[in-house]
Amino acid sequence: MPAQLSKVVSVGSIGPLNTQSIFSNYGRNFIDYYAAGGDFSYLNQYGQEKWMEEGWFEKELILTTGMDGGYYQDAGVSYAAPKVSGAIALLISKEKLKNKPNKALNQFKKLNQNKYIYLPNVLK
Numbered sequence: 001m002p003a004q005l006s007k008v009v010s011v012g013s014i015g016p017l018n019t020q021s022i023f024s025n026y027g028r029n030f031i032d033y034y035a036a037g038g039d040f041s042y043l044n045q046y047g048q049e050k051w052m053e054e055g056w057f058e059k060e061l062i063l064t065t066g067m068d069g070g071y072y073q074d075a076g077v078s079y080a081a082p083k084v085s086g087a088i089a090l091l092i093s094k095e096k097l098k099n100k101p102n103k104a105l106n107q108f109k110k111l112n113q114n115k116y117i118y119l120p121n122v123l124k
Contacts, residue, residue, distance in 0.1 A: 003030060007101070009088070013080040015039025016059050018116065024077055034116050035083035038062045038075025087112075 003010035003025070012031040013021035021039040025031055042056040051057055061073035088108055091097065097104040 009084060011035060011077060011081040011084045013037025013077045015041055033084050033112060035080040037077050037080030040075060
């Protein structure tokens with residue numbers, strides 16, 4: 001699996017309660033970092049009708065752009081991965097670590113030891 005390679009950063013998704021999303025990648029020593037990707041736990045708990053009527057979907061889903069130029073809400077690991085990539089890119093830029101991937105990842109690991117991406121740590 002590519003995610004198990006040493007130079008690959010694997011990403012999982014967490015929902016609004018900072019718990020692993022029900023659709024997320026997972027596995028022992030498999031995920032390097034988690035970031036917000038939405039969830040469907042409330043949908044499973046309350047059912048679709050109550051989930052929509054009571055607005056639970058607004059708490060679980062990620063607001064994103066559509067191909068038509070509008071906005072919609074969705075969930076997935078594909079919404080979490082760019083947050084991790086962006087945070088690493090900010091660190092590389094801030095600390096001038098271009099062409100130093102090992103040093104950048106080691107520093108990123110020190111800032112995010114609990115595996116949950118907290119952007120203020122990267123921007124300090």
